[in-house]
Amino acid sequence: MSLLVVENLQRAFGGVKAVRGVSFALAAGEVLALIGPNGAGKSTCFNLLNGQLRPDAGTVRLDGVDLVGLPPRRIWRLGVGRTFQITATFASMTVAENVQMVFLSRAHRLLGLWTPAAGAFRDEALALLDRVGMAAQADRPCGVLAYGDLKRVELAMALAGDPKILLMDEPTAGMAPGERQDLMALTSSLVRERGLAVLFTEHDMDVVFGHATRIIVLDRGQLIAEGPPDAVRADPRVQAVYLGSPA
Amino acid sequence: MTAAPLLTVRNLQAWYGRAHILMGVDLQVDRGEVVALMGRNGAGKTTTMKAVMGLLDARAGSVTFDGRDVSALPPHRIARHGLGYVPEDRRVFTDLTVEENLEVGRQPPRPGAPAWTPERLYALFPNLAEMRGRRGGRMSGGEQQMLTLARTLMGNPSLVLLDEPSEGLAPRIVQQMAEAVRTLKAEGLSILLSEQNLSFAGAVADRACVIEKGRIRFDGPMRTLLDDEDARRAYLAV
Amino acid sequence: MSFYLVQFLSGLATAATLFLVSSGLTIVFGVTRIVNFAHGSFYMLGAYIGWSLIERWGTTPMGFWGGVALASLAVGLLGALMEVGLLRRLYRSPELFQLLATFGVVLIVQDVASAAWGAEDLLGRRAPGLKGSVDILDQPFPLYDLVLIGLGPVVLGLLWLLFNRTRWGTLVRAATQDREMASALGVDPARLFTGVLFLGSALAGLGGALQVPREAVTLHMDMAIVVEAFVVVVVGGMGSLTGAFVASLLIGQLQAFGILIFPQITLVLVFLFMAVVLVLRPYGLLGRAEDAPPTAASTGPPLVLASGLGRWAPALLLAALALVPLVAGDYTLIVLTEVIILALVAASLHLLIGLGGLVSFGHAAYFGLGAYGAALAVKHLAAPMPLALAAAPLLAGAGALLAGWFCVRRSGLYFAMLTLAFAQIAWSVVFQWYGVTGGDNGILGVWPPGWASGKAAYYWLTLALAGGTLLLLRRAAFAPFGYTLRAGRDSALRAEAVGIDVRRHQWLAFALAGASAGLAGGLYAFSKGSVFPTLMAVPVSVDALVMVLMGGIQTLSGPVVGAAVFHLLETQAMSLTDWWRLGLGLVIVLLVLVFPKGIAGFARDLWLRRVDR
Structure with missing residues (x-):
């Protein structure tokens, strides 16, 4: 049973068609990688799913609900969490406060004028931070964290929204190889624990082939291959446009 | 006589706000050498480059370049001594055309360093030659990476700090980049590059320095690091 | 018909001054990202210095135009001085502090001007050789204003050449976009900025000195013009010279004809216009998203409830x-x-x-x-x-x-x-x-x-x-x-x-x-x-x-x-x-x-x- 169904997604910028009729589906428990050369339309695809861009045509359905035209914050409430290619956190707040903000938002408690925010949902936030290995740094300001740690904070923030689907845009960019494997292993185990579905883009082929359960390949706005990692790796079209011939 | 190293960094320290990032980095680059500065993210590679280039206010320690102490100089003075810097986030001037981007980097020729003209650079990066009048903002990531390197070369540097040249690039472009680095080395340019991609670094560098938690943990021939699985595991987790 | 033509021409003359001043403001902002409140003060100083020089030598065309040029030059030097003495120390401060500093300069210039030239309004000599008017479809139109109308496009053209055809201009545009990267390429940003402040302030001074034959020189000129110049810069798109030119023309006409059509709300008109433009075109007429200034407030450390x-x-x-x-x-x-x-x-x-x-x-x-x-x-x-x-x-x-x-x-x-x-x-x-x-x-x-x-x-x-x-x-x-x-x-x-x-x-x-x-x-x-x-x-x-x-x-x-x-x-x-x-x-x-x-x-x-x- 598919959680997310994308059909015939299209989007042009000026005269350039960045995404030309992309269709795919994503089921709970899947870790789906979206790969392709630079400029293939991966980021555009992501922004179309998450509501930052509006498609020219096509549908995006989550559990049967049409997401097209909804702003990012509504799509988030329907269960789509997201991490960004360049980490986006609240730099002036501590790690824990970043996660607490998400809980406050979920509980519709953002307009409170009186009760201090510092104590709200702190235990819940600490539990999540513990899960991603950031509990020890819970009270450090996000502005001074190392990049890899920020990625973990983002993951905790995404989880705090209790998503059904996690969109991760180059989740391991800017991390060392060891850290990359750790983060993706953590993601995979969260998928199992929570019955999540993950869609991610990535340039690191070790990460892609090591952690994706399925792969879709985008080239010049169109899907050119789809399937389990081994099949995609062996696909001659994929090798031609992207992977290069095997050494 | 043995020539003095081109770049010598001793006990380099740097801070971001209150966070102490570099805790005493020592490294050197000889003339004509390509050195890879390797390490996990957050280990201090980019910070080392920025500190050497004078782009961080909070820094201490000594940086000697081409026989001069440059540790207290502002970035533009360091650049005028022949130290080039290619940032990891590219920072192409998006409003300027390719030609104008190159013009910004132009400095007088320098004895002992390869001399570059736009024409020579277009020969090295044929992609750029086809888009001289295009604005930087309308180029792909790979093309921008080439332009950033070409722009720095216009200053006729004797040493280039190349921060994460393969980051975020498709495998094919990474191969082109490695080719360019080898060509530059053949021209006599010295390069200090930071990398997480071991295969890229292994393909171009003579020597490797591994940085961890703000200090250099390994300094030796690239070959040694490639052959020594324990060292790789310990420092790079591969 | 002819009445409207003359009204249109006087709108153009207003636009010319407006463009001189706002071009300087947009250049200084583009490069230094400093909202320079003192820009209006430079305009006022240009007018005062111009008035003094024209009083002394302005009887001949040579003396008059020499005086105007000298006033512009002097104000340019003052601008460069402000960069070296004050702004240079503030480039790493939050943008708001830079704004505050330039406001301090506004106050200082106010009192200095008042001490040097007195609080009385000063009426200047008219330009020799351009005192009369020409008849345009039987309506008299001041000759001097015709010269001003011609000056606007000339200055625009010169500035365009400066920024697009010289190395200095290329470096300025590069530093405008990424100061730190430019310095890592060997460009001394401080010297570039001094030059930009000189140019921008000289343009303001020129605008001020050229006003001497047209209106009284007063101590209120500074705030009035700086607010108007801000409007022009914002309507045109921050950092866009051509935008500033177009916006000056539009606002000049708005003022010339607005007074005929809506005499009751003349004061609001310009600001209503700006509000409408900004609602329709978020970055001004010719501005682009990436030129939009970042939010001025920097991200601070966490607020901590004191214990x-x-x-x-x-x-x-x-x-x-x-x-x-x-x-x-x-x-x-x-x-x-x-x-x-x-x-x-x-x-x-x-x-x-x-x-x-x-x-x-x-x-x-x-x-x-x-x-x-x-x-x-x-x-x-x-x-x-x-x-x-x-x-x-x-x-x-x-x-x-x-x-x-x-x-x-x-x-x-x-x-x-x-x-x-x-x-x-x-x-x-x-x-x-x-x-x-x-x-x-x-x-x-x-x-x-x-x-x-x-x-x-x-x-x-x-x-x-x-x-x-x-x-x-x-x-x-x-x-x-x-x-x-x-x-x-x-x-x-x-x-x-x-x-x-x-x-x-x-x-x-x-x-x-x-x-x-x-x-x-x-x-x-x-x-x-x-x-x-x-x-x-x-x-x-x-x-x-x-x-x-x-x-x-x-x-x-x-x-x-x-x-x-x-x-x-x-x-x-x-x-x-x-x-x-x-x-x-x-x-x-x-x-x-x-x-x-x-x-x-x-x-x-x-x-x-x-x-x-």
Whole structure:
């Protein structure tokens, strides 16, 4: 049973068609990688799913609900969490406060004028931070964290929204190889624990082939291959446009 | 006589706000050498480059370049001594055309360093030659990476700090980049590059320095690091 | 027909001056990212210096044009001097501090000009050889204005060549986009910026000197032109020379014909135009998204609720203030009442700037709307004071809801300019709607009833209402409301991705800040017994900004400290000397140089450093 169904997604910028009729589906428990050369339309695809861009045509359905035209914050409430290619956190707040903000938002408690925010949902936030290995740094300001740690904070923030689907845009960019494997292993185990579905883009082929359960390949706005990692790796079209011939 | 190293960094320290990032980095680059500065993210590679280039206010320690102490100089003075810097986030001037981007980097020729003209650079990066009048903002990531390197070369540097040249690039472009680095080395340019991609670094560098938690943990021939699985595991987790 | 043609031509002449001044402003902003309030002062200095030179040598064409060129050159040098002596030390400070520093220069130039040339308006000699007029379809048109009309495109062309065909211009454009990268490529940014300040200021000086034959040289030229030039720059698109040219032409015509069509709302017209342009084209006519200035407020360290004694400091301070009437006389109480009112204005502005990263240039509008809300309730409804005081935040809050709906759709300097536009609109309505507001005669006789008329009683009332609101604003900063506001400032992208409606939250904050300032306005009206349109004029908005920035935007106590220091300085200096602007300007410049994080921020850093050990 598919959680997310994308059909015939299209989007042009000026005269350039960045995404030309992309269709795919994503089921709970899947870790789906979206790969392709630079400029293939991966980021555009992501922004179309998450509501930052509006498609020219096509549908995006989550559990049967049409997401097209909804702003990012509504799509988030329907269960789509997201991490960004360049980490986006609240730099002036501590790690824990970043996660607490998400809980406050979920509980519709953002307009409170009186009760201090510092104590709200702190235990819940600490539990999540513990899960991603950031509990020890819970009270450090996000502005001074190392990049890899920020990625973990983002993951905790995404989880705090209790998503059904996690969109991760180059989740391991800017991390060392060891850290990359750790983060993706953590993601995979969260998928199992929570019955999540993950869609991610990535340039690191070790990460892609090591952690994706399925792969879709985008080239010049169109899907050119789809399937389990081994099949995609062996696909001659994929090798031609992207992977290069095997050494 | 043995020539003095081109770049010598001793006990380099740097801070971001209150966070102490570099805790005493020592490294050197000889003339004509390509050195890879390797390490996990957050280990201090980019910070080392920025500190050497004078782009961080909070820094201490000594940086000697081409026989001069440059540790207290502002970035533009360091650049005028022949130290080039290619940032990891590219920072192409998006409003300027390719030609104008190159013009910004132009400095007088320098004895002992390869001399570059736009024409020579277009020969090295044929992609750029086809888009001289295009604005930087309308180029792909790979093309921008080439332009950033070409722009720095216009200053006729004797040493280039190349921060994460393969980051975020498709495998094919990474191969082109490695080719360019080898060509530059053949021209006599010295390069200090930071990398997480071991295969890229292994393909171009003579020597490797591994940085961890703000200090250099390994300094030796690239070959040694490639052959020594324990060292790789310990420092790079591969 | 011919009448309209002449009107059109005089619009073009206005546009030429406007373009000279705003081109300088847009160039300086583009490169240094500094909002240079002193640009208008350079224009004024150009006019004064030009007047002196033309008086001496202006009898011959050579002498006249030589004088104009020399005045422009002299002003250019002053601009370069300001860069070397002041701005250069501030490039790493928050942008708002740079703005504050240039405002200090405005004050200094005011008094220096007044000392050098006197407070009287000066009428200049007309340009030799261009004194007459030509007949255009039987309508006389001044010859001199025709020359000005030709000058605009010439200057535009020269500037275009300078920026696109010379190495210097290329370097300037590169540094405009990425100062640090340019310096890593061997470009000395400091020298480049000195050159840019010279060029920009010389253009302002040229514009000023060229005005000498057309209008009287006065001490009010600076603020008038800088506000107009800002409008031009914003309408044209920040940093776009061609945009500034087009916007100058449009605004010149708007002024020439607007007076014929809408004589009642002439004052509002330009600002309405800017508001409409910004709503339709978010980055101005020719601006592009990537040129948009970043939000001015920098991301500070986390706000920390003080622990131990510090936690009780606000309550202790209120208690101490409540005891003051037992020992102090009437004069002290009057000054303290004003300080408390201004503290509320500053704190409400800080809610926007410090927490929301939204720099408002027009906060006086809500202070003024509050004052008028109270006064109108008294005048037209004969409302008792409690009711009138309730009307103050209501009217101001309603005004803020209306204006805020538009303003929060834009960010950075565009937000600031929209708030300025709405403040000017509110001011002009009050100024021109005689029947209801009494125009510039104001509304008199807004006095508190007997029980509150004593200085001590009114002081306590003010302390209770304003102090209570201050405490509420403080609580709100630490409550989810304040955190959400900061979340939107730190990363709007992330905030939207976790379900926060950033715009709506900023809108509500705008309304809350407006209502709080409105309450302050109401209290102010009853403390003075009268209200005037000047309460919502630009200088009051600037005063509020200065208070917030003096105190430091990174702490909650900052605006309160800033309001106190600013008001005491102002009242003390004014009573002691005629040169209070000079003194205040010097103090501001010094403060900015010595305390780049504001007074309270500096004190907190000291404290943190001690705690660290």
